[in-house]
Amino acid sequence: MPNIPENLRYSKDHEWVEVNGDIATIGITDYAQSSLGDVVYVDLPRAGDKFDAHEAFGSVESVKAVSEVFTPVGGQVTEVNEGLNDAPETVNTDPYGSAWFIKLKMDNPGEADGLLSAEEYEEYLSSME
């Protein structure tokens, strides 16, 4: 059973969002990293880049496949996790902690409320079977 922390919000594209004021920290879920397999490369944007909700902001690659990553909320990137360049495998081992991808300042802080709760994401995963 994939790990789904209670305090986060989720998208149907398997990204998670942690909200602190108007800053959203975004990464991919345990389910996503498990589906991908061994992550070998993460392609991230730069601080200052702007994205609309549901826009692709980067990609994550396993040995076999490439997957785009979408931001569930619109905003401007304030910080990028450079650590993933040296240690992409942390996406597999710590997807909700040290393997966050970007932090962005949300255009609309309330937008995160429209995302799935942990319970709703878990239901969504079950319905996918």
Next chain:
Amino acid sequence: MSQNELKKTPLNAVHRALGGKMVDFGGWEMPVQYPAGVIEEHLATRTRAGLFDVSHMGEIWAEGPGALDFINFLTTNDVRKLVDGQAQYSVLCNDKGGAVDDLLVYRFDNERFLLVVNAATTDKDWSWISGHLAGNSGVKLRNASAEFCQIAIQGPRAVEILQSLADTKLSDIKYYHFETGKAAGVECIISRTGYTGEDGFELYASPEFAEQLWNSLTEAGKSFDILPCGLAARNTLRLESAMSLYGHELSDEISPLEANLGWIVKLDKGDFIGRPVLADQKLTGLKRRIAGFEMREPGIARDGFDVYAGEEKIGYVTSGSPAPFLKKNIGLALLQADFANPGTEIKIDVRGKRIGAEIVPIPFYKRKK
């Protein structure tokens, strides 16, 4: 094609029980990787041993007094050079010099040969080969693919592991030679061949013994930490060794000479299908060839990406992937011959961005003797 229509090897239940992630490969349901993951499986094969289900491969018997000449006419390598118990890597060419498939030709005796072909092309190869019989009564062909299971054990400890189960002295079997013997009580063709760049064996047996063979090898390999390996690791292993994958480095449009397989194209053996075109390619020089490259900037080249020298498109990536043992991102590309030399700097279009790479000598990896 629904999951129910996929062909299954005799080890299908075993793969599922091991937690294998099953995918469609050329119409077969095969494990792409197991829970350990492709990187661990790849490293296990390079440092210890890996176990592979390759039962999806095709096997065709060619027997009779005319079999030798028949196969020699259909393939690029010289079948006359084989002795009993020896195998050779070869290519079936079409009359444009392109490849129908690559294969292994096993000689049991001068009137008994086994052709081992790729899974995705077995039916195509059978049609091609039998279509060339044309009333040749000296050759009897049989598509025996359903009569075999095939398991490969590869890696520096592979021979040791298999020896504990085999009734024959494996050190007597030279590279690209084979014997019939018993492994784990099962009658097998024990072939010192493989697709990983490591030492090891491929075992051919009757399908009802597949589980027994697999389980015995797993048990015997336990103290060596053997791992079952899926198709993903099979691909990264052969790529590090710069071995061709049909459909990528070889195809109906890519000749064995372009794929750097000149060493198995014996133009002086006499006539064979494709010879005139291949002889001409050799004479006039190749216009394009397969070259190996390593990424020099962050990024991973994937199959089909375009390759540039300056602003000029000079070819495309035939196989691209991370290399788990070498810890680099590598690939093979079909390039205009002028740019195929080691040291040449190229750029690869990775989803819209041009990323730097360099042509390097192949193979990327060679095992220590």
